Amino acid sequence: MTTPIAALVEATYPLQPYRSLDNETLTARIQAVRTAMGRRLLILGHHYQQDEVIALADLRGDSYRLSELAASDRECRAIVFCGVHFMAETADILANRPECLAERGGQRIPVILPDLAAGCSMADMAEIEQVEECWAQLGEVIDTADLMPVTYVNSAASLKAFCGRHGGIVCTSANARAVLDWALARRRRVLFFPDQHLGRNTALAMGIGLDAMPVWDPHGDELGGNTPEAIRQSRVILWKGHCSVHQMFRPEHVDHFRSLYPDIKILVHPECMREVVAKADAIGSTGKIIRLVEEAPAGTRWAIGTELHLVNRLKHEHPEQEIHFLSPIVCMCATMFRIDLAHLCWAVENLAAGTPVNVIRVDDQTASDALKSLRRMLEVK
Secondary structure, three states: OOOHHHHHHHOOOOOEEEHHHHHHHHHHHHHHHHHHHHHHEEEEEOOOOOOOOOOOOOOOEEEHHHHHHHHOOOOOOOEEEEOOOOHHHHHHHHHHHHHHHHHHHOOOOEEEEOOOOOOOHHHHHHHHHHHHHHHHHHHHOOOOOHHHEEEOOOOHHHHHHHHOOOOOOEEEOOOHHHHHHHHHHHOOEEEEOOHHHHHHHHHHHHHOOOOOOEEOOOOOOOOOOHOOHHHOOOOOEEEEOOOOOOHHHHHHHHHHHHHHHHOOOEOOOOOOOHHHHHHHEOOOOOOHHHHHHHHHHOEEEEEEEEEEHHHHHHHHHOOOOOEEOOOOOOOOOHHHOOOOHHHHHHHHHHHHHOOOOOOOOOOEEEEEEEEHHHHHHHHOO
């Protein structure tokens, strides 16, 4: 019999019963739900997830690709997203867009985030109130009708909606160049948020100089710490945000590996600072990093600058190559790491029982506006 204290603990800490289970038991229980629900359930696993979670994912990939694949699945009736909050928001927007709802007779697909604390520090560096204030201040110096807002997909739905309302667009790390080309062909300037490094590295590759890329500090003085003249001379206004994982890689880390192994290939994500990108042999999105390793001949030696779980997985899957993690410091996505087998088991068993937990629902107006900027991204080739 459950004591009052035990009942209180279970109600207050619903994961407590799962915490006492070993990984083998948790895996078996998750598999049982997957078997019972069949194709109606899709478990999505981002590349940065823990191995034991990735092993149970129906689909693995980067954030946007996972949402796109899940939204196009005709049999799916529930999504459990092992990622972070903005990813689940994007999945909700795409899976429950008007044409998909019409196909399903109005039935919504619930999108579940196993741990609501799984957020993104980069996404949190640009809040909608800050972006709206930035836009208003810029409007006092330049004509915002000639300013295109571009948000990285690693951002809240409210920012994607802001772009939708202002004729703007979303980008991924894979298509940032194409998106900036598209934006600057239509307007004189771009406001790029929340990751300054992706924006800067992409614009530099396009031939835009640093003097045309002022950085807007949302916590700074007027005009984000810039002069009116700097804003007027701008082509790409960068938001002062970054990825806490990719920020850890330093140019001296590249120098260290080159001194040890003259033949090594340095492969980094474009969220790394420009000093690191400038020293790399190849720069690419998560998908490109994986593809380059898969296509490389046996014996290739790499030092890779991206999230630790992904690098270790590549090392395990490609023993014919020599793969090193670029930083001497452990750089893993701590918020992504929050999702473990206990959270996943709790989420899928509640879903199967008809009591779904942690459902991510973007309000209709925000979803509608965000979808405009996401659709524009899909039109860019």
